[in-house]
Amino acid sequence: xxxxxxxxxxxxxxxxxxxxxxxxxxxxxxxxxxxxxxxxxxxxxxxxxxxxxxxxxxxxxxxxxxxxxxxxxxxxxxxxxxxxxxxxxxxxxxxxxxxxxxxxxxxxxxxxxxxxxxxxxxxxxxxxxxxxxxxxxxxxxxxxxxxxxxxxxxxxxxxxxxxxxxxxxxxxxxxxxxxxxxxxxxxxxxxxxxxxxxx
Amino acid sequence: xxxxxxxxxxxxxxxxxxxxxxxxxxxxxxxxxxxxxxxxxxxxxxxxxxxxxxxxxxxxxxxxxxxxxxxxxxxxxxxxxxxxxxxxxxxxxxxxxxxxxxxxxxxxxxxxxxxxxxxxxxxxxxxxxxxxxxxxxxxxxxxxxxxxxxxxxxxxxxxxxxxxxxxxxxxxxxxxxxxxxxxxxxxxxxxxxxxxxxxxxxxxxxxxxxxxxxxxxxxxxxxxxxxxxxxxxxxxxxxxxxxxxxxxxxxxxxxxxxxxxxxxxxxxxxxxxxxxxxxxxxxxxxxxxxxxxxxxxxxxxxxxxxxxxxxxxxxxxxxxxxxxxxxxxxxxxxxxxxxxxxxxxxxxxxxxxxxxxxxxxxxxxxxxxxxxxxxxxxxxxxxxxxxxxxxxxxxxxxxxxxxxxxxxxxxxxxxxxxxxxxxxxxxxxxxxxxxxxxxxxxxxxxxxxxxxxxxxxxxxxxxxxxxxxxx
Numbered sequence: 001x002x003x004x005x006x007x008x009x010x011x012x013x014x015x016x017x018x019x020x021x022x023x024x025x026x027x028x029x030x031x032x033x034x035x036x037x038x039x040x041x042x043x044x045x046x047x048x049x050x051x052x053x054x055x056x057x058x059x060x061x062x063x064x065x066x067x068x069x070x071x072x073x074x075x076x077x078x079x080x081x082x083x084x085x086x087x088x089x090x091x092x093x094x095x096x097x098x099x100x101x102x103x104x105x106x107x108x109x110x111x112x113x114x115x116x117x118x119x120x121x122x123x124x125x126x127x128x129x130x131x132x133x134x135x136x137x138x139x140x141x142x143x144x145x146x147x148x149x150x151x152x153x154x155x156x157x158x159x160x161x162x163x164x165x166x167x168x169x170x171x172x173x174x175x176x177x178x179x180x181x182x183x184x185x186x187x188x189x190x191x192x193x194x195x196x197x198x199x
Numbered sequence: 200x201x202x203x204x205x206x207x208x209x210x211x212x213x214x215x216x217x218x219x220x221x222x223x224x225x226x227x228x229x230x231x232x233x234x235x236x237x238x239x240x241x242x243x244x245x246x247x248x249x250x251x252x253x254x255x256x257x258x259x260x261x262x263x264x265x266x267x268x269x270x271x272x273x274x275x276x277x278x279x280x281x282x283x284x285x286x287x288x289x290x291x292x293x294x295x296x297x298x299x300x301x302x303x304x305x306x307x308x309x310x311x312x313x314x315x316x317x318x319x320x321x322x323x324x325x326x327x328x329x330x331x332x333x334x335x336x337x338x339x340x341x342x343x344x345x346x347x348x349x350x351x352x353x354x355x356x357x358x359x360x361x362x363x364x365x366x367x368x369x370x371x372x373x374x375x376x377x378x379x380x381x382x383x384x385x386x387x388x389x390x391x392x393x394x395x396x397x398x399x400x401x402x403x404x405x406x407x408x409x410x411x412x413x414x415x416x417x418x419x420x421x422x423x424x425x426x427x428x429x430x431x432x433x434x435x436x437x438x439x440x441x442x443x444x445x446x447x448x449x450x451x452x453x454x455x456x457x458x459x460x461x462x463x464x465x466x467x468x469x470x471x472x473x474x475x476x477x478x479x480x481x482x483x484x485x486x487x488x489x490x491x492x493x494x495x496x497x498x499x500x501x502x503x504x505x506x507x508x509x510x511x512x513x514x515x516x517x518x519x520x521x522x523x524x525x526x527x528x529x530x531x532x533x534x535x536x537x538x539x540x541x542x543x544x545x546x547x548x549x550x551x552x553x554x555x556x557x558x559x560x561x562x563x564x565x566x567x568x569x570x571x572x573x574x575x576x577x578x579x580x581x582x583x584x585x586x587x588x589x590x591x592x593x594x595x596x597x598x599x600x601x602x603x604x605x606x607x608x609x610x611x612x613x614x615x616x617x618x619x620x621x622x623x624x625x626x627x628x629x630x631x632x633x634x635x636x637x638x639x640x641x642x643x644x645x646x647x648x649x650x651x652x653x654x655x656x657x658x659x660x661x662x663x664x665x666x667x668x669x670x
Contacts, residue, residue: 001492003271006283009492010438011264013500047463084480104394120464130480131427135420153449160445163410165482166427167470174420175466176382178336178352180223180359181230184382187335188389189420189467 040118040149041197047121051172052185054194064143065091067196068110072097075139075192077107083133085112087143109137109190115148115156116195120171123195124156127166134170140190146199200315200346203532204544207555210530219358224527227355231518234461235569241463248454253573255447256509259408263499266408266441267490273411274488277473282489287317290491294319294400294433295326297487301431303328303397307389309415309422310334311402312512313437313491315347315534316547319400330400331392333421335385342369348528348536350514351459356527389421399425399483403436404511405451409444410472413488416455418466426471432483434471438490439499439508451511454571458513494547503582507542509572516566516576522559531556538566542579550583554592557583622654629653 011017045055058064068091072080079100082092088110092099100106111134114124123142125134134140150156153169174189185191203210214220239245259266274281282297284290298306306323308314308330320341323330332341336354340346343365347353354362359378366372372384401422405414413434415422426432442451456462475482498504517523517537528536533553535543541556557580566576587593607614628634632653636646657665 001283001285001289003281003283006285006438006490006492007264007268007271009285009496010267010499013496014261014264015500016264051464051466104390122464127479127482128476131423132481135423135427153452154446157445157449163412163445163470163472165471165473165476165479167412167472168423169464169468171464171466173466175418176335177418177460178334178339178354179357179362179378179381181227181352181355182359182378184378187382187386187419187421188333188393188424 040151041146041199043118044116044121044149044197047119048172048195049121051121052175052193053121053172054192056194056196058196058198061087061090061198064196064198065094068092068141068143069094069096071141071194072108075108077139079106080108080110081106081133081137082109083111083129085129087112087145091143103132104136106133106137108139108141109133109135110141110143113142113144113148114167115150116144117151117153117156117169118149119152120169122153122169122171125168125170126164128164131166131168135189138186138190139192139194141194141196143196144198146197200318200534202548202552204548204553204556205532207530207532207559210532211526211559214526214530219361220356220527221525223356223358224524226358227349227352228518228524231352231461231514235458235515235518236461238457238461238463242453242457245454245457248450249571249573251450252454252511252571253509255442255450256511256572257506259441259443260439260499260505260508263438263441266443267438270406270408270411270441271490273408274473277411278486279411279473280485280487282487284489284491284493286493287491290317290435290489290493291319291322293489294435295322295328297431297433298323298328298398299326301397301485303431305329305331305392305396306398306400307393307396307421307425307429308332308337309399309401309417309425310337310353311400311435312347312350312534313402313493314400314435316493317491319435331389331396333389333392333419333425334417335382335419335421338385338389339365342366346529347534349517350512350535350539352514356529393424393428396429398431398433399427399429400433400435401425403434403440404455405442405448406436406440407443407445407448407470408441410470412445413469413471414448415469415471416452416465416467417469418460418462420467423467423469426469427482430483431485431487432471432474433487433489435489435491438492438495439510455511455513458515458569458571498543498546501546504542504546504579506574507539507546507579509574510539510543511572513571515569515571519565519569521561521563521565526559531559538576538580539574542574542576542583545583550587550590550592554583554587554590557581557587618658622656622658625654626656 048055081103082088114126173185173191173193174187176187282293320330332338339354348356403413404416456465474486523537545553564577628638634651636649
């Protein structure tokens, strides 16, 4: 079916002709009220931990770098990959294990985030720095800054000129409940997720 | 799956006798309902959000021509190939032709009800393209040659024991594997599929007209992989998935996971806006969107039923429905079960083959109360019932019964003597003030599960007359 016929069918179903002018969208945007704590950092941490993520608050980039090394050491990962973030490049320079040649072989992926949504404990990942480093490995570490926090998704999308080809809101580890609604962590995407926040 | 909506009664009877199904259904629906309630109660403006989302969807449906056109032109500007199909057959032809033209050997699929509706996997297999379901629930069903029984928990009719046995037989996993072990086995097998796939096929939870974005909601990460790894990404979507603006999305993303799985937020929400940009390090080079009608414009053309197209497929009305809880999804005989299925299926397939579905309802109204976009489900179920009667599709016994009732009720003398006989006769069937429904000689099926109080020996009118005489 071609576009014109398809749209004509929809129009005639609505008993309208192509020339009919339609009403504009209703302007009735609801506000999403939610538990509002005194600090976005605290709210993010609570929500992120509630969905099974690990949260680390650090004071400097140097401390963040040390935390990354510590997590990698404890995880016994053999190789890593990282996304094309400025913040990440300087941090990964000190990592002792080798960078994986193929992303899907890596045990740990390191990235930053576009922003963080406090009321749901969500990382916003976007495609311009690459999609796979935060997706293929079984563990994901995100190094972020507290100034990247926004209260809700509404603020995250406010004032966006255009969207990246992929805008992904990641909330905690990959999970499923497809077998008897029993929560199981780590299906296709990272099952272990850490956020290191520089304050 | 073979459509058996016409045979609901027999399907339901079988379902009630299926021990595994009964165990699985009891375990699952209770959990869903409890989780939803908890998630909703933590939100102090759920009613406001419901009204908002319902109004946005209603507005969009009323102006669907406008928003579809806006959405399509934005897709085209992004370099997306847009395809249109009037029905399942045309849709399958478009997808298989595309797959063959692009030399696709393996397709990875994210869960999509519309592709279940059109039997896309069968069509792909028929032209020699491997179609691999990657959602864990869907993968279980594919391994077993089974089909979904729930919109968001497709394999919820299966017990853990059945799945352990299935994986042991088909994938060689341990005989007593735990759920964690089963999940790990599936991850390993499916990861290989992801890495070799030439095409990823997803559905769409929402399509944003203003930006040309496809919004996908999930927990496992298989949709992220499906839309990121293969060179070609195809979205198959029903024409009703549109929302007007990006700023409408946060409200929908607040009510959808809460209504569906009782989560505040699903693990992953992906907004896909066009194919990979030149500067992107990875992502699909080609994006296709296939918009399907397949009966939806019939519902759209029907002002009384149009509200059904608001549905965002959360499954809350299934979980809360006392009929669904007992018979499970398969009894309904098609992809969309439960209250919303009983409303949509007659619209999509016609009432002739589906009129038993709206009857599978006690009119308790719970479905209408939980719907996050305020679809008046109980009213729509009644609308279908009325139409079925008008079209002469109701059961014979019901027709005779109602006809007889109408005749008696409009002839007072007959009514009086008949009810007198009934009252007297009932005293013989009565045991300790009750009559077992199964003892009453008419409408056996309906009365089988119902017991009654023995009627009073004298009618109210008789008693009233006697009272007056005594004075």
